[in-house]
Amino acid sequence: MASQTDVINGICHHSQPDPLAVPVAVGNPISRSRCPSENSAPGPSQEIGLDIINSLPDEILELLLSHLSPYRDYKNAMLVCKRWHRIIQGVRVQELERFHLGVQEGHLRWHIMQTKTSPTVTDRYSHCACYHRKLLYVFGGCASTCTTFNDLWCLNLSRGEWIRPLTSGVYPSPTACATLVSHNDQLILFGGWCHPTPNTFYQSSKVFNQLHSFDTITNKWSRILCPVMPQGKAGHGATVLHDMMIVFGGYHGQTSCSNQIWVYHIVESNWTKMEIEGAKPVPRYGHTQVLLGDSAILIVGGFGGPNKQLNDMWLLNIGNEAWSWHRIDVINIQNAAPQLWCHPGCLVGDKIVVVSKNLRITRAAIQSQKEAKPPVPRTVWIPPKEDAAAPQHDHRLCGYKAHAKRAYPETSESSSQESSSDNDDVGGAGAGMMASLPRSPRMVALQKSVGRSLAQGKLSMERVDRDGTSGSRPGMPSVRPNAMRNRQKQLETLKYYESKLKQTMNNKEKAAAANEEDLCSCIQPHARQNPMYVHVLDVSRVVRDRKATWLQTHDQIDSCTPEETIFHSLVQGRGELIMFGGVQMDLSSMQKGLHSTPKQVSNIVHFIRPKRSVRS
Template identity: 45%
Template sequence: MDEVNCSANIKDLPQEILEYIFSLLSPYKDFKSVMLVCRDWHTVMLGVVNQEFILFQHAVNTASLLWEQSAKTTSVVTERYSHSSCYYDRSMFVFGGCTATGTTFNDLWQFDLATRQWIRPLAVGTYPTPKACASLVAYKDTLILFGGWSHPTPYPLHQAARFFNQLHIYCPLVSRWSQVMPSNSPPGKAGHGSSIIGDTMIVFGGSYQLISCNEVWVLDLVYMNWTLKDIQGVKPHARYGHSQLVLDNKHILVLGGCGGSNMQFNDVWLLSMDTDVWSWSQLQVNNPENGAPQLWCHPACKVGDKVVVLSKTNRPQTDRPACKQTSPSRPPHNNHGWPEGRGQPPGQRKTASPDCRSGQEASGQLCHCSNASVATPNNVPVATSSGGSFPAPLSNTVPVAASSSSVGAPAPQRMPSIRPNAMRNRKKLLEVLQRYEDRIKAQRRDGGPQRDLVNEPVAAIFNLMAPAASVQNTAAVNPMYMHVLDISEAVSKRVVTWLPLHTNCDDNAPEETIFYSLIEGRGELIMFGGIQTDLGGMQRGVDVKQQTVSNSVHYLRTEHVLR
């Protein structure tokens, strides 16, 4: 009996036990190694890979992926938004972006998904210009960076914003940047979408000098030659900040975007390239009420025949009491959000776009659409397919309001507001003041520090509310949810469908974030950076919660993987 026990080894384990053990390994570094051990393990591992793929697809279809924040995220990577990112060789590569002060970067970072560690490649060659809103895509063994935008700076004086048409190629094998000078280059642009199909890179839309476009440019990556594609017939509206996704070698999907003031798009377009004559088709969108409230500042990620958009929901959150209910409000109207206070782009309409979500105007309400110039009080974010946006300084200051005679008292009388949500907004502000008063009273009872709030500016009280709320409740006030778009019939029937929204709130879900990047890994979605703010809850001239630029890495994974 002892001889029998000594001869037993791991190969004698039942297949079910091996499958469970192998499912606990990292899909980035261990799966391939296990397959090389022996033929039996190769067969078992193929079954594990297939099972993990099925579980991940099912979790995406049912919007049941769970949030997890990386425990190894360090401060070595500066907080940023409007950056570019892509997946290549078991890593997420991140380029550029900008900070809350509008400072743009030209650094390149590699996040190893196997070790969950940040790596700063020591690259040589011709570095790209510091910028944001550029597109970064993987092509064979290289990364291709195109376009971008940099915020105007006061020094030297009167320096305007810059739009780039530079094309850089990064080779990870030798860690070298190279600048390429193709013939017939398009004008500089930012907020565009880029896709690789075969040996071509297809670029659609974008903005140049505050003017958006709907042009399609094609770059031959073999001969390095740009071509402006002449597409007849119906076309999408000029836009930037859309999501551009490859369906197959003959079709590209364009989702959402922004075309200017009050021109936020929630439409879906299909670019067909199956013949010599390319054509556009606008797809029918079913169940639009289940879609993300804002698509231009939330990049989409394709997973199989589904598209995932991470955003807050406008529906009441009744499944979890800890999740605070928030009602959508009209974004602040500020035409000075564009660089140097130039106002909205020339030629853009000031009325609501017909492509806005249906039912808003029909119900007698004003359309809650916005563009970069009305998103935040002092910045001009414009999303790209890689999560970028037009960067500008994010002001953390709040205008000082007139002090009231007592805490919780109504604000001083003002001129009647023409905003439809004025009374609702005032009610919310009064609730904030009441919670702050209760907190001060509790501190007095407990012998804590006392403060004289009679003559304290209301704006100062607002600035103190955010940290107080985070201490009382660690759950996000406006958590992010999965919005899933079924694109399985996009090519055959020209129809896409938003799947039912699951409003079960995840305790680990981050606060509503915009202008982040989102990529698909192996059995998970990876989200990085962005601005933690709620566009719908921002009021004209008052920002209750200070905006936070993040450098956090979040994962969306199946419950099976998390165990």
Template identity: 35%
Template sequence: MVDINALPDEVLEFILSYLPPYRDLEKCEIVCKRWRAIVRNVRRRAKMNLNRGLVDFHLCWRSLHPVDMVPMIAGRFSHSAVVHENSMYIFGGGSSADTTFNDLWRFDLSERKWVRPLSMGNYPSPKASATMVCYGDQLILFGGWRYPSLYPPYQPWRLFDELHMYSIKDNRWTVHTPACGPPPMAGHSATIQGNKMVVFGGYQLNNEVNSNSNDIWCLNLDTLVWYQPEVAGVKPPARYAQFQIVLDDDHILVIGGCGGPNNMFSDAWLLNMKNEVWQWRNVPIKNRKWAATHMWCNPACRVGSKLVVLGPTPSRPLDFQILKQQMPQVSNRVRHEAPLLRDDNAPWNRNRVQNEDGLRNPRQELNVNARDAPNRQAGNGNDLVNRHNNLVNNNQRNANVPNDNQNNANIEDEAINRLQRNLALRYRESDPKMPKRFDERHEDRFRMAAFNVPDNAQNASSRERQQERVRRMEEKMNALRNLRRNNGEQKTEEPTRKRAKRNCLAMFVCDISNVLSGDCCIEWIEYKNYGIVAGAPERLILSSIVAGNGELIMFGGVNKESLTEMVPQVSNAVHFLTAPRTII
């Protein structure tokens, strides 16, 4: 019997890569020194493949729908999510029935199943759009909003300034009510910086007025005291639902957000917290055409030096485009030879007055035109006919004169034909008794060649042969139909169903490695296949995404296409974004 330790390291590493990179790998790590080195290599390779896949857009989605799972979490959106060790914690959120939750769920990343912890203590109020961060073995929950109650009617929705802490070891909620602190808010962002929690922006209720904010509040996690730091320089515009990323202990990056209806932000701001006076700085953005859109209702998370944002697929080019036809350019030779057709006795050149230098005088032309207007209107038709006859006679007289320049003759003939058609149309408009069709025929070089073929006996014989072939083909088809009908093999073919159009989630990646360097900037990476990754779920908004061990985990959200329905479709599925496994 072959022992598993007899396998090469490469084969054993490939087998262990199929295990979830959490508790199971931790148990494999304590088997022996060899397995410990292999497990570390598995984790390192998983992170490396994820980072490489974010740049090459070579990733894949795997979905887990908790249909038969017990217990099963309800679908929700605008919830709070955070990862602690081998678990992902979900709190609150909104439902499809215009209600909010105050339950806490734990998703075991090792066993891929939901667990409902029966916690004790003072539960938070039902709310959504609250922030939840992890500090040690505690979860810190702050802010949020909830729907109004059904009775009494016409109540406004409520904002919260509650501060709750959940102890993972003791499985207990505790509420803290400091003497002073920030106003009630929702849609804000929060991160842990050392021993303090930094809160920025949000939709606040300040002095009985709801408005957006760009204020910064800090909570000392040792003393649980709120304070506002002194900030200098230009502040970002007030916003909510932005992304707040921790760069190090002294720097925070804020991207995107919403300032109100039709006021979405796509800028980036860097907060420097080294000195006593904090300072904001606007960060330049490169490759904006590859940037994500609607960076306020879509989730985002940091993976190493990259920021991953999910959102709608960018606009694709149309399959069929109508090209605007452009007028052909006239060469200089044609412009030079066109004055050969000029006739000073023409009605349009008769009143043209020139100076001694050969220049036109528009004022004198205006007077002459005004003086001769009645006579010109009366004899407009006769002048056009005389002009036409003179040009035709001149053309016939010049036909016998040899011309060395054949190009000039061709251009003159084309101009005469064009002028003849224009004169006929003008005369028809001036004389309503003129027939609508003319006897003369104009040679057109661009007419279809199929209509120029003479009808002779040879063409008639070819048509007869073609009809004979069609008749024979019809006889064969009728014979096959009769044969199938007699044998009972006649089947009704169903029409081919069109492929349903799906609006999938697209992935956008931003490089934030140069934010703290001398060339302070962020750069969006060019996406491939319009940012669509294999197995991408349908477009969901107000969902959450967190970073695990070599994978990204997305949960919940509401279907964007179902917002116009009476009951929108809210998801409770878990989606994993990972790099495809390499085959040995």
């Protein structure tokens, strides 16, 4: 019997040679074979291998061909014979159905593209990406050094290599948060935002309304100028329907955003602003915008400004009649993906996939850790109880009545001696508070100073209580400057320690909250603090019933699962999702004012593929 290498050699001999094609998926033992050249004659082993393949049942041959690359090898295999052409068509349908079923049931697996020695794209986030004719195009974005790009890269999904096309024409400005869509053989780029430099004297932030098109055949950029242009936008949504590019929302700068709809007619090359009556979504940017069928656009989430994270959904009905907005009822909101404004979504069949961390699983794990961990006792200052020597309320002394332990002479000499003594044994609540504080040398000196002030104030009140006179007004407390100054010192001291106590309690609360966030590091495997989960939104009933359902999130954590990443791109390829770039950052920790690790900008390509029931 011929080996697997001979079988593949027979396949490649009867197909058209393609130097860019990858025969089979990585991990299959038959992937080590190479196709012979076009002029080489088939050997005896190749003829025997081809006869053996033709004698296999359709089920076995279908299983073998399902391991081919869907980007280039399907086309080559369909040219072998009519039987292979028929089987490959069935394999395409089955692989697509398996991908949709994996998204619905959560049977997905993360993969990382193996980098090669060829030139690679720079780390970036807030870029725009588009899948067009078996290539992934990436434009612009920001770097961690306050730099904005205007370069164009394409990822050859057959070879797993990055290619920077040699382009010409009028280049776009460096932009981030722009939109890139495909129409026929053109890529249309609109809007964007330029990152400011650390020194705004050289470059400040700017929002663009530039419109460019890129010809994928000639690799040429063209600037499109129209008499009527919309306002500069960033973080908006763009969808191509027939010969129209429909743009909704966007950031205009200075914390302002829009809920307007602009339509760019690609053939006529002009803009039209659509006016819609009735209820409409609030202004936003950073939302997900997908096309449902040929007559509806769904808007999911977004950001409406400071402290305005949105998770609502609106349906834009596009028909022959007037356009209209409809609010969508969201079911199972507890399963929704958090922070939809910085995690883009991608439409897969009748499902929208959003990749982000799972707050529900994280909170449940933190709660279980808190229940298993015994409570830590806290040291809290308790004020002392009042005793007989403590001042009590009395209207004659502005709210206090003194109780003397012994009689004091009325001479000023004895008063000055008593007030200048370093006696710390001063009764009352003030003395109890001072005794409960730490006994550092600096604190001891401060306690003595406060004790002298309390003793002097106590002496003055005892004299008033005994004589009932003070100066020329009987029955009133002393209003001498010395007594008022001592009382002011007492109030200032009490306010000082009150503020110190509040500050200490606030620091303890922040430390406890930070410990809760750190518990995530021991919850997930592979030392993942905030792993990303695949959240699925079912939109099959949106057009008919105006309802969308968040499905239950499944655990897909493995060795290739990335950490929480925001401002990445997510597009659909052939039977897989492609995630590129982004910045690893946990926004929830930043919003709570807790400690977070420095942001790490990425240029890694992740693939989300369905799990196979039969291991290759």
